Amino acid sequence: MPARKEEYHHAIQEGVEFHFLQNPVEILGNGEGWVTGLTVQQMQLGEPDASGRRRPLPIAGQTSNVPADVVVVAIGNDPNPLIPAALPGLQVNKHGGIITDEDTMETSVPGVFAGGDIVLGAATVILAMGQGRKAAHAIHAWLTRTTETS
Ligand SMILES: Cc1cc2nc3c(=O)[nH]c(=O)nc-3n(C[C@H](O)[C@H](O)[C@H](O)COP(=O)(O)OP(=O)(O)OC[C@H]3O[C@@H](n4cnc5c(N)ncnc54)[C@H](O)[C@@H]3O)c2cc1C
Incomplete structure (x- = not known):
């Protein structure tokens, strides 16, 4: 268990x-x-x-x-397939987790970032927060670059 x-x-x-x-x-x-x-x-x-x-x-x-009077499905931590289904080009691994660049957390879709359990699988709050911080820096850099070039 x-x-x-x-x-x-x-x-x-x-x-x-x-x-x-x-x-x-x-x-x-x-x-x-x-x-x-x-x-x-x-x-x-x-x-x-x-x-x-x-x-x-x-x-x-x-x-x-x-x-049973009520059935609550509360099993596992599988990623919801809705997001990759709705976002063409978003690459996922065999478990349905989103694939990202490990330095920037950017996904295969430019300007889209991901982190936490959806990337790592069932993990921890600390790891999710770490990836969130990493992504925040990268998003800031991405937005700065995009604004400068437009
Ligand atoms: C029973 C249990 C016990 C745990 N105990 C611990 C522990 O003791 N210590 C520890 O460190 N970790 C623990 N964890 C793991 C920890 O909860 C996760 O690693 C952490 O919450 C991951 O954070 P996250 O932000 O990646 O995802 P989440 O916390 O799951 O946040 C994702 C958010 O996205 C929202 N969302 C989903 N789909 C959509 C959508 N389409 N549109 C908009 N919003 C959406 C969800 O509602 C949710 O609020 C536990 C997990 C479980 C299930």
């Missing part, structure tokens, strides 16, 4: 129930627009991959339903 031990401990203290090795595959509804539950697929840990991590694999035919 990608969390600190104390975060896990606090979550349990606050009443969170963990259902390990169960992958939600479908949100169930009552046909009138209301959620009634989730279908979950039972998983098992497979052989370690090249990184040593044992990837979860579905156990064929083993699903079950979990009743």
Whole structure:
């Protein structure tokens, strides 16, 4: 679990129930627009991959339903694909993170800068702030250059 031990401990203290090795595959509804539950697929840990991590694999035919009034999707830190989809020419890596020049944080679209989790993947506030400062200097230089030449 990608969390600190104390975060896990606090979550349990606050009443969170963990259902390990169960992958939600479908949100169930009552046909009138209301959620009634989730279908979950039972998983098992497979052989370690090249990184040593044992990837979860579905156990064929083993699903079950979990009743629910509300379903909140709060999984992972994947970048929203909306921005690259709306900005032609914006280069992203295989995880959907925006590719930037590491010195200036400028993207493949001239005059567009990015930093933080959207560039680094799930990282930290300190790194995001550092990239923000770097980008701020570069944006200032870019605007100064652009103003001088126009
Ligand atoms: C549960 C959890 C615990 C964490 N704990 C820590 C910790 O203890 N210490 C630590 O250093 N880091 C922690 N982090 C990581 C930290 O939160 C991030 O690294 C940091 O917030 C990244 O900053 P950011 O500015 O890049 O992105 P964000 O903080 O995610 O900010 C991006 C902003 O852009 C907005 N946005 C998104 N799409 C659009 C759009 N299309 N138009 C306009 N606005 C948009 C979002 O609403 C958001 O406000 C944690 C993260 C999580 C999820």
